[in-house]
Every structure is written in structure tokens, then in C-alpha cells.
Amino acid sequence: MKAAVIGTGFMGAVHGQAIQSNGIELLGFAGSSLQKADSLASTFRGAKGFTSIDALLDAQPDVLHVCTPNSTHLQFAKAAIDRGISVIVEKPLATNVEDAQALLEMSASAKVTAVPFVYRYHAMVLELRKRIAENTENNLWLLHGSYLQDWLAASMTTNWRSNSAAGGPTRAFGDIGVHWFDLMEFVTGHRVTKLNALMAKVHKTDTEDGALVTFETDKGAVGSAVISQASAGRSNRLWFSFDGTQESYSFDQENPETGWVGTLGDNKIVRRDPNAQTGLAVRSNSLPAGHPQGYQTCFNDFVSDVYSTHAGAPKSEVMPTFADGLRGAQLADAVLQSVKSKGWVEVGNMPAMVNGK
Numbered sequence: 224m225k226a227a228v229i230g231t232g233f234m235g236a237v238h239g240q241a242i243q244s245n246g247i248e249l250l251g252f253a254g255s256s257l258q259k260a261d262s263l264a265s266t267f268r269g270a271k272g273f274t275s276i277d278a279l280l281d282a283q284p285d286v287l288h289v290c291t292p293n294s295t296h297l298q299f300a301k302a303a304i305d306r307g308i309s310v311i312v313e314k315p316l317a318t319n320v321e322d323a324q325a326l327l328e329m330s331a332s333a334k335v336t337a338v339p340f341v342y343r344y345h346a347m348v349l350e351l352r353k354r355i356a357e358n359t360e361n362n363l364w365l366l367h368g369s370y371l372q373d374w375l376a377a378s379m380t381t382n383w384r385s386n387s388a389a390g391g392p393t394r395a396f397g398d399i400g401v402h403w404f405d406l407m408e409f410v411t412g413h414r415v416t417k418l419n420a421l422m423a424k425v426h427k428t429d430t431e432d433g434a435l436v437t438f439e440t441d442k443g444a445v446g447s448a449v450i451s452q453a454s455a456g457r458s459n460r461l462w463f464s465f466d467g468t469q470e471s472y473s474f475d476q477e478n479p480e481t482g483w484v485g486t487l488g489d490n491k492i493v494r495r496d497p498n499a500q501t502g503l504a505v506r507s508n509s510l511p512a513g514h515p516q517g518y519q520t521c522f523n524d525f526v527s528d529v530y531s532t533h534a535g536a537p538k539s540e541v542m543p544t545f546a547d548g549l550r551g552a553q554l555a556d557a558v559l560q561s562v563k564s565k566g567w568v569e570v571g572n573m574p575a576m577v578n579g580k
């Protein structure tokens with residue numbers, strides 16, 4: 224199978240590695256200039272630079288990977304889907320609900336459409352998810368955590384994300400808050416029904432540096448999440464604690480080799496270990512215990528799922544799709560509406576499936 228990537232920045236390179244680590248032919252990259260595309264392509268064996276999205280699609284990839292600024296996702300995804308090409312679109316799927324909904328509807332004419340909410344693929348995340356599902360007597364009632372970064376903490380740092388025309392109307396929530404909420408809903412099986420949000424800016428930018436969100440779920444839990452891109456010392460700290468009356472479960476993305484299970488007796492540190500884990504977590508253990516794996520491994524497994532589905536295998540329940548991307552857009556929209564109205568907002572329900580996808 225053949226892959227093509229549009230976007231030559233951080234994500235373009237991560238996708239390139241995931242493609243080649245799965246033994247998929249990487250045709251090459253297109254970016255905002257041929258020089259950038261050539262430069263990234265030169266770091267991958269056999270890959271070349273392309274001048275435009277059309278030139279890239281003319282090379283007939285099985286899957287297009289869209290790794291460009293958020294406001295461009297719709298046009299590039301549509302160009303691929305119009306040719307019947309499967310597509311991975313980076314999160315956030317789109318910068319508003321309408322565009323995300325349109326992409327979900329278009330997805331009916333592509334074999335696979337996926338959005339890399341890749342934290343789902345940490346072996347420890349899958350292990351905790353399994354324990355939560357199995358402990359049916361546990362009343363999981365308090366779902367809380369944070370996703371904190373510091374790369375936009377310095378006042379002089381600029382990035383396309385800080386410009387709402389390129390990044391969308393929410394930055395911290397739209398960029399990383401959607402990851403936290405995707406992970407929370409995926410791991411617990413709860414869905415947020417209503418939320419109340421506050422946003423804060425520490426710099427003079429278009430969009431928020433941080434957001435605080437309290438919420439209720441369809442299974443009667445309450446929760447809160449703190450999101451920030453300006454918290455010194457927090458590089459990429461996605462952390463959660465899902466607390467129940469019998470057991471509580473905690474995970475820190477910066478230390479993904481272990482998880483924490485709290486009980487009313489002894490607490491346990493669970494370590495990633497292919498010999499100790501069962502179920503979906505087994506596949507995500509690509510290395511023996513004590514040999515740390517992490518973010519790139521998650522991407523490799525995600526890309527493996529996308530290409531297997533493209534080749535006709537049944538869709539893995541872990542693989543996030545455009546429906547999950549739309550869910551992120553609905554949550555982001557509810558957060559923006561809540562900030563505007565200074566009150567609680569109902570979150571849009573999932574739309575009907577489109578042609579079974």
C-alpha cells in the first residue's frame with residue numbers, strides 16, 4: 224500500500240515514521256513550498272517532494288495523511304475523498320461543527336476516514352479501560368484531570384495556532400482539550416451531556432491560553448478538566464484520575480509505562496508488561512516490560528489500524544474515526560458557547576451513522 228502526506232512540520236514527520244515503520248510505501252510529502260517538501264522527503268528513504276495536493280493525489284496513494292493547519296483540513300480531506308482515497312485528518316477534524324459534519328457525511332465514499340486521537344493506543348490506557356469495563360460494581364462518579372503544556376508560555380512565542388483564522392476560534396481547548404475529552408469518553412464509556420467552561424488568556428493573542436471545563440455525563444458522573452498551553456514545566460502532561468467508590472484509575476501521558484489503581488485497601492502501580500496484560504493492551508505492548516515505549520508507538524499502531532481497515536480487516540474499536548472528530552468539534556463548540564453565555568450548555572448528541580460508518 225502507498226501513503227502520501229500533506230504537511231511538513233512536526234506531524235508530517237511523525238506520520239512519515241509511522242508509515243515506514245509499518246512497511247507502507249511512502250510516496251512523499253507536499254507542504255507550503257516544494258523546498259520544505261523536498262527537505263522532509265530527503266529524511267525518508269524513497270520519498271519525494273510534491274508541488275501541490277493535486278500532484279500528491281495524482282501519485283495515487285491509498286491513504287492521504289492531512290497534517291496541515293486546522294483551517295485547511297476540510298479542503299485537503301475533501302480533495303482526497305472526492306477521488307475515493309482514504310484519509311487520515313489530524314485533530315481537530317475541522318474548526319467548526321458544520322465542517323466536521325460535512326466531512327463525516329463525505330466519509331461515506333471513502334474506505335477509511337480516521338482522526339489521530341492517538342493517546343487511546345497507550346498500552347496502559349487500554350489496560351485501565353479494560354479494568355474499568357470489567358469492574359461493573361464500581362460507581363465511577365468523578366472524572367477529572369488536565370492537559371497541560373508550556374510551549375506557548377513565553378510571550379514572544381508565535382505559531383499559526385495562535386491565529387484564529389488558521390487555528391480556529393478555540394486554541395488550547397481545540398488543540399489539546401479535545402484529546403483529553405476523547406480519552407476520557409473512550410476509557411470510561413461515559414459521554415459528556417452538559418458542560419460549563421471558562422477561558423483565560425495570559426498573552427495578547429486571538430485565542431485562549433487555557434480553559435477550565437466542568438461537566439456532567441450520561442451515566443451520572445461529574446467531572447472537570449484543566450487545559451493549558453502556558454504552564455511552565457509541563458511539556459505534554461495529559462493526566463487523568465477516574466474515581467470510583469471501589470477503585471480509582473490514574474494515568475500520566477509523560478510516564479506511560481505505568482498506571483495507578485487506587486482501592487480502599489492497598490493501592491497498585493500497574494506496569495506495562497506484555498506478559499501481564501490481556502485484551503487490546505497486548506497489541507500495544509510492542510516491546511518487553513522495562514523497555515520504554517511511548518507517543519510514536521501509539522502513532523505506529525494507529526496507522527497500522529488505518530491501513531488494515533483500508534485493506535478490508537474489521538475496524539478496530541480503538542481506531543478513532545471522523546465521528547470522533549465531529550464529537551471533538553461539538554465539545555469545542557459547547558465550550559465556546561458556554562464561555563459566551565457564562566452558563567451551562569448541552570453538548571450536541573452524536574449524529575446518525577452515515578452508511579454504517
Ligand SMILES: NC(=O)c1ccc[n+]([C@@H]2O[C@H](COP(=O)([O-])OP(=O)(O)OC[C@H]3O[C@@H](n4cnc5c(N)ncnc54)[C@H](O)[C@@H]3O)[C@@H](O)[C@H]2O)c1
Binds near residue numbers: 315
Ligand atoms: N494528534 C496529535 O497528537 C497532534 C499533535 C500535534 C499536532 N497535531 C495536529 O497536526 C496538524 C499539524 O500540526 P503540526 O504541529 O505538525 O504543525 P506545524 O506547524 O509543525 O506544521 C504544519 C505544516 O503545514 C504546512 N502548511 C501550512 N499551510 C499549508 C498549505 N496551505 N498547504 C500545504 N501545507 C501547508 C506548513 O508548511 C508546515 O509544514 C494540526 O492540525 C495539529 O492540530 C496533532
